[in-house]
Amino acid sequence: MRVLRAADRIAMPWKNGGGVTREVAAFPPDADLDSFEWRISLAQIAADGPFSTFPDVDRVLTVIDGAGLLLTVDDRMLALDAASPPLAFPGEAQVSARLTDGPISDLNVMVRRGAWRARTRRLTVAGASEVAARARVTLVLVLDRLRILRPGGEIELSPLDAVLLEHGHSHLSLEGRGRTLISEISTDPEHALK
Numbered sequence: 001m002r003v004l005r006a007a008d009r010i011a012m013p014w015k016n017g018g019g020v021t022r023e024v025a026a027f028p029p030d031a032d033l034d035s036f037e038w039r040i041s042l043a044q045i046a047a048d049g050p051f052s053t054f055p056d057v058d059r060v061l062t063v064i065d066g067a068g069l070l071l072t073v074d075d076r077m078l079a080l081d082a083a084s085p086p087l088a089f090p091g092e093a094q095v096s097a098r099l100t101d102g103p104i105s106d107l108n109v110m111v112r113r114g115a116w117r118a119r120t121r122r123l124t125v126a127g128a129s130e131v132a133a134r135a136r137v138t139l140v141l142v143l144d145r146l147r148i149l150r151p152g153g154e155i156e157l158s159p160l161d162a163v164l165l166e167h168g169h170s171h172l173s174l175e176g177r178g179r180t181l182i183s184e185i186s187t188d189p190e191h192a193l194k
Contacts (some may be wrong), residue, residue, distance in 0.1 A: 001172070003148075006160035007020070009042070015052035016113065017174060019045055037110045038185050040139050042160065045069065046103040048190050054091030057110050060120045062086040062181055063163060064143055066104030069097045082188040086181075098161045109183045131172040133165035135184035140165070144178025 009022035015033050016193075025117045026039040033039075033054075058152075061080075064070070068081030074093045089095065091110060123129065128149070131140055140163045148155040148163065150173065157163070163172060174180070 001170070003155060003157070004162040004164055004166045006158060006162075015044070015054070016050065018047070018049045018052075019043060024107075024141065025137075025164050027137070027143075028178050036110070036112075038067050038109070038116050038137065040042070040110075040162075040183055040185075041108050042105060042141075043068050043108055044103055044105050045097055045099065047097045049082045049096060051095035051097065052112060053094075056113050058088065058113050058116075058118065059093030060086050060088045060092050060109040060183070062106055062107045062120050062122075064105050064141075064181065067099075069099050072098075074120035085122075088119075095139055106190045107181050107183070111185060113188075115188055116185055117188050118183060118185045120181055123180045123182055125174050125176055125178055125180060127177070128173065128175045130164075131174065131182060132179075133172065133184075134168045134171045136166070136168060137183075137185040138170075138172075139163070139183045139184070139185075140166040140172060140174075141181045142174075142178060143180060144176070146176040146178050146180070149173040 020040045021043045024040045031033045062080050063080045072077045073089050080141045109118045140156045146157045
């Protein structure tokens, strides 16, 4: 288990220069935008415009803050806000965003197609909750202040801190009242057969 503090993240420009992203975790470590196997990041969208394209990459986008946006994905328009389910789409799709009322923040999970699969889900903690990490990589992003309960004491988590659990078969005990996003990255079973 690794705690990844929001305060330690470094802002970097989007691939197309249209915004800013902060990497939460990536594999391999220190991979750039052309060489990652998987990447989890936070971005703020402050203006209307196109998304960067990432051929052979699958993406999952989840709005975490703000009034929302209208996202056009290959001529299909979708309205997303902080209550919407995560949206999966191919990285080579032509995607553009139009903000509905001011900037939004989102969680973006990207994986190399054919080698990895990803999914994200929302979990609200109301008292105590257990997160079972069965995937190769499980990242829990807290949106509100929570605590990790473990032998030896508690660990306080501030908004946008994350907990990275690797190699599956582990559990995370959270306490408090707040929202989280859980992203799971697994090897693609079809790739494992090749």
